[in-house]
Structures are given as structure tokens and as C-alpha cells.
Amino acid sequence: MSNIQNIAFIGLGNMGGPMALNLVAGGFEVAAFDLSAEALQIAKAGGCRAATSIADAVAGADAVVTMLPAGTHVLGVYGADDGVFAHAKAGVLLCDCSTIDVGTARDVAAQAAKQGFVMVDSPVSGGVAAAQAGSLTFMVGGEEAAFRAAQPVLEPMAKAVIHAGDAGAGQAAKICNNMLLGISMIGTCEAFVLAEKLGLDPQRFFDIAAKASGQNWSLTSYCPVPGPVPTAPSNRGYAPGFTAAMMLKDLRLAAQAAKDGNASTPLGAEAAALYARFDDVGGGSVDFSGIIQMLRGDFTAPDEG
Ligand code: NAD
Numbered sequence: 001m002s003n004i005q006n007i008a009f010i011g012l013g014n015m016g017g018p019m020a021l022n023l024v025a026g027g028f029e030v031a032a033f034d035l036s037a038e039a040l041q042i043a044k045a046g047g048c049r050a051a052t053s054i055a056d057a058v059a060g061a062d063a064v065v066t067m068l069p070a071g072t073h074v075l076g077v078y079g080a081d082d083g084v085f086a087h088a089k090a091g092v093l094l095c096d097c098s099t100i101d102v103g104t105a106r107d108v109a110a111q112a113a114k115q116g117f118v119m120v121d122s123p124v125s126g127g128v129a130a131a132q133a134g135s136l137t138f139m140v141g142g143e144e145a146a147f148r149a150a151q152p153v154l155e156p157m158a159k160a161v162i163h164a165g166d167a168g169a170g171q172a173a174k175i176c177n178n179m180l181l182g183i184s185m186i187g188t189c190e191a192f193v194l195a196e197k198l199g200l201d202p203q204r205f206f207d208i209a210a211k212a213s214g215q216n217w218s219l220t221s222y223c224p225v226p227g228p229v230p231t232a233p234s235n236r237g238y239a240p241g242f243t244a245a246m247m248l249k250d251l252r253l254a255a256q257a258a259k260d261g262n263a264s265t266p267l268g269a270e271a272a273a274l275y276a277r278f279d280d281v282g283g284g285s286v287d288f289s290g291i292i293q294m295l296r297g298d299f300t301a302p303d304e305g
Helices: 015-023 037-047 054-058 071-081 103-112 128-134 144-157 171-198 202-209 244-261 265-285 288-296
Strands: 006-010 029-033 064-066 095-096 118-121 137-142 160-165
Touching: 006 015, 015 029, 015 037, 015 054, 015 064, 015 128, 015 144, 015 265, 029 037, 029 054, 037 054, 054 064, 064 071, 071 103, 071 128, 095 103, 103 118, 103 171, 103 244, 118 171, 128 137, 137 144, 144 160, 160 171, 171 202, 171 244, 171 265, 171 288, 244 265, 244 288, 265 288
Parallel strands: 006 029, 006 064, 064 095, 095 118, 137 160
Antiparallel strands: 118 137
């Protein structure tokens, strides 16, 4: 398992595209596949082999990495007649890096185990900039041996690869983290809106809160008002980044998990309701920090034309 050289990478979107290129930079032979011809072309220009199908991508692969939108895509890519399980070499390592519900992750892992594959769920935190920089944080669910097998594959794309627990634990960590992120972003936005109403200069409020007990990642790394953090999407009209629609997806996964697990998460539920409202008024394609505009009452939906 430690002699992994050939990797099939399926799902070359905003995240998967740059992640595949970092595997090439890490010295792996990468066969890339996506339904989008444009995404395939970019992967090919970056040194991947452009595969014509999932079967073609996984032929000869020692490991398969997937980065897909949601659970239904993951079930299809792995389980369909023309999918990974049907065509990958027996015993190869499978790493699903998509953010999906815990139940589907466990289901796919169980199917993989039954068919003799070694699988981990390995969702990421960090966004597109970290995908490009190879500085994602991977939260890995699976047996200890599977985690150790996955480490050398994930490391060229990572600043940290952390074992969260058994199958599904990576997804559990991811949705708990993102529920906290959604709540902290809304809290940070509300603090700026109130500061503005109270006549505080946003930069001065930032300087104080960043050194006081209100300090958090949404404030100091992803500030929702332009100026204090030059790399934040607020400085480029809230172009994503991480869309509000993706945040809503993750908050809904957290709400479902809370319901299934009988956990009380009232602020998570309120954050989901606020992001659903933002999506309803046309904010879905906007960066998730752009919700400050709705909270302030000055949001205008972008012209999709
Ligand atoms: P994306 O929509 O840009 O990319 C998904 C890609 O999967 C697309 O290129 C699509 O064509 C491809 N795809 C879908 N079905 C396929 C199939 N059957 N076969 C082959 N390719 C298929 O999404 P993204 O922003 O790259 O996000 C991917 C995952 O990463 C999501 O689960 C998301 O929640 C998670 N994530 C995203 C971010 C972010 O900042 N964008 C951050 C952390 C995690």
C-alpha cells in the first residue's frame, strides 16, 4: 500500500482541480476524470492524464481520490455499474474528500469494505485558496491502517492530516466544524453591523476585537467587512471563496445529524435558517461572509446574466 504511484482523481471542480495538480507536483501519476470537458482540459494542461471515463481513470490506479458535490454523487461514482467499485483494482485505497452526510459516508465505506477496498472519508477545511496552496486540513475517518495508507496520498495537498476516528468520523468532524464556522461568521457580521450603528470605525473595531475575547477565525482570517484582512472575499465584492449555498448545505447536514443524534443545536438551526433566507433572496452564489449585507439590510442579488 505504501507503493502508491498512480492515482485516479475524480471531480475536478473548484477544489478538486487544484488538489489534483498538487498530487502531480507531489510526484504522482494522476489520471483525472470529470464530467466537465473544461475541467479535464485544465487538469491535462497541469500534467494529469485526461481520462475518458471513471473506468479509464481507475484502470491501473493504486489509489482513488474523489472530490464531488454531495452524497448522491459519491454513491453514484463509487457504486454505479460503471463506477469505482466495479472497475478499480482489488484492494486499492479509496479517499473520498467530498463533504457529505455521515450516513452516506458510512454506507459507502461499508460497501467498499465488503468488496475488499481500503476506504477513508477525508473531507477538508481550507477552501479554494488552501486547495491551490496545498495547505488543506484533512479530517480522516477510517481504520488506523487505512489512515496510515492515506497519509502519503493526502500530504501533498495538506498542511495537516488528522485521524478523526472510524468510518464517518471525518465527515462528523467536518460538519461540526462548519456549524461552528457558520455561527461564528453570523456572530462576527452582527458585531460589525452593531458597531457601525454605534458609530464605531470598522477598522478600529477590528483592531480591538482581534486582540480581545471576540477574536475568532471569521474575524481575523476572513473578515466580512473590507479592509482589515486584504485576502478576504469582502475586498472583492464577496466573490467566493466558499459560497453561501455550500455553507447552507453543510448547516443542513449538521441539522440532520443533530436530529438523528438527538443533539440540541439551536444556534446551528438559526444559522441554517439565516443562510436559507440569504439563499432565497439570491445570495447562494455569493461568498458566505456576504451575509453581512443581508443582516445590514443592503443586499442586492448579483446579476447572474
Ligand atoms: P464543484 O461543484 O466546483 O466541483 C465538483 C465537481 O464534481 C464538478 O467539476 C463536477 O463536474 C464534478 N462531478 C459531479 N458529478 C460527477 C461525476 N459523476 N463524475 C465525475 N465528475 C463529477 O465543487 P467544489 O467547490 O470543488 O466542492 C467539492 C466538495 O468539496 C463539496 O463536497 C464541498 O462541500 C467540499 N468543500 C468545498 C470547499 C470550497 O471552498 N469550495 C471547501 C471545503 C470543502
